[in-house]
Amino acid sequence: MSTETKTRIGSLEAPYRREVWLDDVRFESGMRLLRVTIKEGRRFTQLDLDEVTAGLWGQAMLDWAHRSREGQSV
Secondary structure, three states: OOOEEEEEEEEEEEOOOEEEEEEEEEEOOOOEEEEEEEEEOOEEEEEEEOHHHHHHHHHHHHHHHHHHHOOOOO
């Protein structure tokens, strides 16, 4: 079994009493991923993203937030 080292890089409270945690996860093999964990009540959803996917997802979220502030539709 592979050993992993997690470092919490952020957390936030989301609507509807959800919590979101962001962790930098490094594996024994040298692989590094961004782990997004969403806690909804007693349920947890975990997503591991590579650098490219995290960047694309982050940019899409920023684009949406900017459009929403300006009152533009998607």
